[in-house]
Amino acid sequence: MLITGGRIVDGSGAPWYRADIAINDGKIVAIGDLAERPAKQTIDAGDRVVSPGFIDMMGGSTLPLLVDPDSALSKLHQGVTTLLVGELTTEAPHNDETFPAGLTVDGDQVKWRTYKEYFALLEQHKIPLNAVHNIGAAQVRLVVLGNEDRPPTDDELEQMKAIVAEAMEDGVFGLATSLIYPPATYASTHELVELARVAARYNGIYLTHMRNESFRVLEALEEAINIGKEARLPVHIYHLKAAGQENWALMQKALDRIALARRNGFDVTADVYPYIRNGIFLGSFFHPRHYAQGEDAFVASLSDPAVRANLRTETESTSDWENWYRHIGNNWDNALITKAVPAKNEVYVGLSVQEAADMAGVDPWQLVFDLLQESNSLWDVRVSPKSMNEEQKIQALRAPFVSIDSDASPVNPASVSSTHPRAFGTFPRVLAKYVRDEGVLTLEEGIRKMTSLPANRLRLFDRGRISPGMAADLVIFDPEKIQDKATFTEPLLYSEGIDYSIVNGIAVIEDGSYTGNEPGRVLRARH
Known part of the structure; x- marks a missing residue:
């Protein structure tokens, strides 16, 4: 592969420079004025950034x-x-x-x-x-x-x-x-x-x-x-x-x-x-000691109104632990629901806990306990606290x-x-x-x-820099066009502007589209 015409940001923090990059057998083999070299695949970076x-x-x-x-x-x-x-x-x-x-x-x-x-x-x-x-x-x-x-x-x-x-x-x-x-x-x-x-x-x-x-x-x-x-x-x-x-x-x-x-x-x-x-997991809003007997025991305990009342009182009144309710200003409007199960509760995804409770016509604490109990898990309801x-x-x-x-x-x-x-x-x-x-x-x-x-x-x-002998993991993008698109209301949107993702010398993203190539490796530590 030959990449020509790009502005190379080499990963070191040094200022960008303009050069061509030659790749062979998964490695960067040369950098310089290489436009006349024969190659099986030539990518014209077109003044985009190569990093x-x-x-x-x-x-x-x-x-x-x-x-x-x-x-x-x-x-x-x-x-x-x-x-x-x-x-x-x-x-x-x-x-x-x-x-x-x-x-x-x-x-x-x-x-x-x-x-x-x-x-x-x-x-x-x-x-x-x-x-x-x-x-x-x-x-x-x-x-x-x-x-x-x-x-x-x-x-x-x-x-x-x-x-x-x-x-x-x-x-x-x-x-x-x-x-x-x-x-x-x-x-x-x-x-x-x-x-x-x-x-x-x-x-x-x-x-x-x-x-x-x-x-x-x-x-x-x-x-x-x-x-x-x-x-x-x-x-x-x-x-x-x-x-x-x-x-x-x-x-x-x-x-x-x-x-x-x-x-x-x-x-x-x-x-x-x-x-x-x-x-974080919604269950993280409660002190970790409540999970000492496992998540099944905790979820089962939520059937007891007294347990729910005690958990709420403790969470509202104590702060000598990683209390995420306190971190959101004791305000359920500051915690967005990003995952909820079973399927009937997916209607709450994208809403704050308070908004979801208003939709359900219940107190937000009741909604929190209900979501945890209905998920039957510590891990299957997630929120994003501000x-x-x-x-x-x-x-x-x-x-x-x-x-x-x-x-x-x-x-x-x-x-x-x-x-x-x-x-x-x-x-x-x-x-x-x-x-x-x-x-x-x-x-x-x-x-x-x-x-x-x-x-x-x-x-x-052997990675993280553009230099001869390094692994050819590279991206090509236009710095004026690159943009994240995912938001908390629409979180499932791919980012834009990555034109090429090259892994071990093989393009996996090409002209913004997935090639289907699978050149990734399990990198093992060299002890």
Whole structure:
């Protein structure tokens, strides 16, 4: 492949320059005045930007790539060529109790226990973009302890460490936590340090959705840094935020703390998504201890009016925990419903909890309890709280150690009724809103945050930059036309302006359309 006439933004942060790019066997082989070279395929970039493919630093799960392959288009139309996944529960490991019942791929029932088996399945079925995996500490807990809120015994902790070791040997990149959700929230700092030490033996990293993202964000950040220091491995903070209006000023303090750690020689980084509404499970509005006996027991307890009354009182009156009701100003109008089951409740999607309650003619608290009970799950009703502000987004985007994530799995708009718009719009939104329209970042710095910065964090040293010898993951786009289209009222719209997404030297998006090619790879860590 030969790409001619483009403005190369090489991912390093250096100013753009004009040159041609020659690709062979999945690698960039030459850069310069190459227009006369013979090629099987020549792409005239036509003064558009040519950049490294974007790396999504928290892309949910790769399971949709197996069960619903068209879901990959939500990423590819954003220019994402590499997806990092693994935060709470992860694709592996599994036992008979944790594996989803009746999971089918192409009509065949499948089952796996280890990452080695899962990676083989991904490769057998082929994927259109690259995938990088972490092992979730919560998944390890589920396999060994179930949903129990208790510390592991010494023998159980050794089992957990052995599971982490096996996953690292299979090629995962690090240990990940999501410490506001059960059962992850039940893990002590000591437990996490012990597991992280195993990852450190394999040159891994520790990635975390911290224990608190609001009034105790600085304490949570300190815990994350201390885990990294004690276990002797780098730390990465997923989707850094200061949630709740009274906590917005803490974002700059958190960024300053990370900068101080870096000045002192400790390797810690973070990422953000470009939206002031986050996305969480509706059940997260209640204290995690209520899920200590598992989600089935919690859902069953909602049949008792006294339980509902006590949950409401606690949530309205206490704040010594990650209380998302407080973060939305005790106002259900500030929480949009983005997913609801069963089908009869999909009518509420796109409405605030208050608007949905008004439609149903009930108190919003009753609607919340009813939605959870009717879904029969902690995970199947999702909301987007308005918990952040633009100032903290700008502060984070300008920090040199902050990369970009979507915090969303691949999504097929034909298969779901709604989602958070970040699933479709994250990367074009940064380039449209914060680079082109508002000038918060230069084009070169915006691209760096999507390419070489995350590549370096993941030690993908053959990706994230345009240079001879590097993997040919590339995107071509017009910086004046690139635009996210997904909104909270219409979240299932592909972004516009990515004309080409090239993965390992093969076009997956060509002239804005999917080619059907599946050149993606499972990228295994090199321990």
